[in-house]
Amino acid sequence: MFLLSRQHLLASLLVFAVLIVGASFVASGVGVAAERILTVFFISLIAVVGMGVYSGNSGILSFGHLAFMGIGAYASALLTLPVRLKQATLPKLPDWLAGMELNLLSATLLALVLVAFVAVVIGLALGRLEGSAATISTLGLLIIVHGITIGWRDVTRGAQTFFGVPRETDLWWAAIACLLALIAARLYRDSVSGLRLRAGRDNAIAAAAVGVNIQRERLFAWVLSAVLMALSGALLAHFLGAFSPKKFFFTDTFFLLSMLIVGGMSTITGAISGAVVITLMTEILRRLESGFDLGLIEVPPIFGTTQIGIGLLILLAMFRKPEGLAGLKEWEERLFRSKQAEGVEKADLAKIAPDTKSLSAENLVMCFGGLVAVKDVSLTLKPGEILGLIGPNGSGKTTVMNMLSGVLQPTEGKVLLAKDQLTGMNSRQFAQRGIARTFQNIRLFTDLSVYQNVLVAALSTHDGEGADIRTKAALSRMNILHLATEDAGNLSYGDQRRGEIARALACQPSLLFLDEPAAGMNREETDQLMEILRQLSTDLGIGILMVDHDLKLINQLCDRVIVLNEGRLIAEGLPDEVRKEPAVIEAYLGKSKV
Numbered sequence: 001m002f003l004l005s006r007q008h009l010l011a012s013l014l015v016f017a018v019l020i021v022g023a024s025f026v027a028s029g030v031g032v033a034a035e036r037i038l039t040v041f042f043i044s045l046i047a048v049v050g051m052g053v054y055s056g057n058s059g060i061l062s063f064g065h066l067a068f069m070g071i072g073a074y075a076s077a078l079l080t081l082p083v084r085l086k087q088a089t090l091p092k093l094p095d096w097l098a099g100m101e102l103n104l105l106s107a108t109l110l111a112l113v114l115v116a117f118v119a120v121v122i123g124l125a126l127g128r129l130e131g132s133a134a135t136i137s138t139l140g141l142l143i144i145v146h147g148i149t150i151g152w153r154d155v156t157r158g159a160q161t162f163f164g165v166p167r168e169t170d171l172w173w174a175a176i177a178c179l180l181a182l183i184a185a186r187l188y189r190d191s192v193s194g195l196r197l198r199a200g201r202d203n204a205i206a207a208a209a210v211g212v213n214i215q216r217e218r219l220f221a222w223v224l225s226a227v228l229m230a231l232s233g234a235l236l237a238h239f240l241g242a243f244s245p246k247k248f249f250f251t252d253t254f255f256l257l258s259m260l261i262v263g264g265m266s267t268i269t270g271a272i273s274g275a276v277v278i279t280l281m282t283e284i285l286r287r288l289e290s291g292f293d294l295g296l297i298e299v300p301p302i303f304g305t306t307q308i309g310i311g312l313l314i315l316l317a318m319f320r321k322p323e324g325l326a327g328l329k330e331w332e333e334r335l336f337r338s339k340q341a342e343g344v345e346k347a348d349l350a351k352i353a354p355d356t357k358s359l360s361a362e363n364l365v366m367c368f369g370g371l372v373a374v375k376d377v378s379l380t381l382k383p384g385e386i387l388g389l390i391g392p393n394g395s396g397k398t399t400v401m402n403m404l405s406g407v408l409q410p411t412e413g414k415v416l417l418a419k420d421q422l423t424g425m426n427s428r429q430f431a432q433r434g435i436a437r438t439f440q441n442i443r444l445f446t447d448l449s450v451y452q453n454v455l456v457a458a459l460s461t462h463d464g465e466g467a468d469i470r471t472k473a474a475l476s477r478m479n480i481l482h483l484a485t486e487d488a489g490n491l492s493y494g495d496q497r498r499g500e501i502a503r504a505l506a507c508q509p510s511l512l513f514l515d516e517p518a519a520g521m522n523r524e525e526t527d528q529l530m531e532i533l534r535q536l537s538t539d540l541g542i543g544i545l546m547v548d549h550d551l552k553l554i555n556q557l558c559d560r561v562i563v564l565n566e567g568r569l570i571a572e573g574l575p576d577e578v579r580k581e582p583a584v585i586e587a588y589l590g591k592s593k594v
């Protein structure tokens, strides 16, 4: 499912087509050299866009994508190489491969299928890793595939040049493939999967807590990006006619990554800008590399001028524009405001069914190394009830909430929804079962709009049914529908807190956990929030568990309160009763009165 508005889609497709077709006509009019440069540019752009599909959307930089390009090149070349040449140069090829001689299109398609398969296998393992561990693993992939290519001499000719590949890639083949790659990458970026992955890039914990399966989305992007790399590799092999394993190793990884970094990883606009800048710079520096005459001074040849120049450009980009030339938005997103958030439906979130189950926790214990942060805490929360969880700083409130929402696995004890065991499940599974939450340290997806923040949650729960309506209803409930098109990272503190609650509400939860929802709000904002929360409970029947230090809020809003001190539950009951308990006065406020 694609979330791109028709206006954005048409604008981007039109510009891709005009740029590619226009440049191809100009280059073919200028001469063979220009045609060659543009063909290589298109092939490189497919690879840059391919890398961007994974790295840009997931936030995990990959050094290994050239491996897929290499596999695509060798696989397609082996399928198109003339049979007689295979017999002469690769006599030990298996019979079925030795006798096969396909055209470029069929060979490329088969190479893409092979690479997709390899990418699934590798991606399943890689998906378990986060951040720099994942990045380093992709480097391992590059080195392993390079090693196999060199070692598998009977098939690849080892470190020697693999030659005789029919030179069938011309400017127009490259142009068509590039156009398809750009369209695929643009559609992916604003697909349901792309949006979920970008949410996970901004904040993986929050994405999981609204039902996003980040590993699955990463795998999908990984495979799509590998297929685009293979397409680039197949075209390159049939453009060059001869190549060796080093074509798919560090040097080209550096060039392609520099395009992505300089242009900006997150957008197709960035991939195109980076590819244009680095290609132009390479062409200029290559001419200067062999030395030049400045009239009075003769500059001698300086080996490595191109790499040094590009390295400097990367440094400059990191200092001046760390998000790349294009930034975080596509050009058409900057130009035309999204209309997705318009057209408010007269709809509200559905009322919780009367037979909705209660959540109970039995004898929860949480140890962090030697520290026992929570000791034997039991509690229940019913739909329609507002339960306050209070206690001094460090008493274990957030830790309890983390265990009740699957963010942390208890060291001991159980979490049950009616009689169903939730212990051992992750936060995504909790969200799927109707338990949504906000965080003490706001965890919005800062690079997405407010609407997209909430939409991700709606799309990832209840099978995405009525996602748009749920999104708008949640935004209306929190009085922030007018901020829908703003970037979430630009909101005021209070609006960010409301945005987080709206995102949790879009999951259509039966139970809602709020960790210090009024922190940073002034009195008036806190009172408004109190009114909204009361209505959520009475109108919709949502059960609310709330941690807060604002005792006025807790006393006025909560039906019941439980108090923790040093990880232990020390009191439980009606707010008026609890505040009079000596243990609470002693532990929570010293000797003064609550």
Ligand SMILES: Nc1ncnc2c1ncn2[C@@H]1O[C@H](COP(=O)(O)OP(=O)(O)OP(=O)(O)O)[C@@H](O)[C@H]1O
Residues within 6 Å of the ligand: 368, 371, 373, 391, 392, 393, 394, 395, 396, 397, 398, 399, 400, 440
């Ligand atoms: N991931 C962690 N690793 C180690 N210790 C932790 C971790 N999370 C919490 N703790 C410790 O557990 C104890 C309880 O922390 P927790 O954040 O649950 O308290 P809290 O009542 O929510 O505090 P506050 O009101 O300040 O938010 C504290 O001593 C804290 O330092």
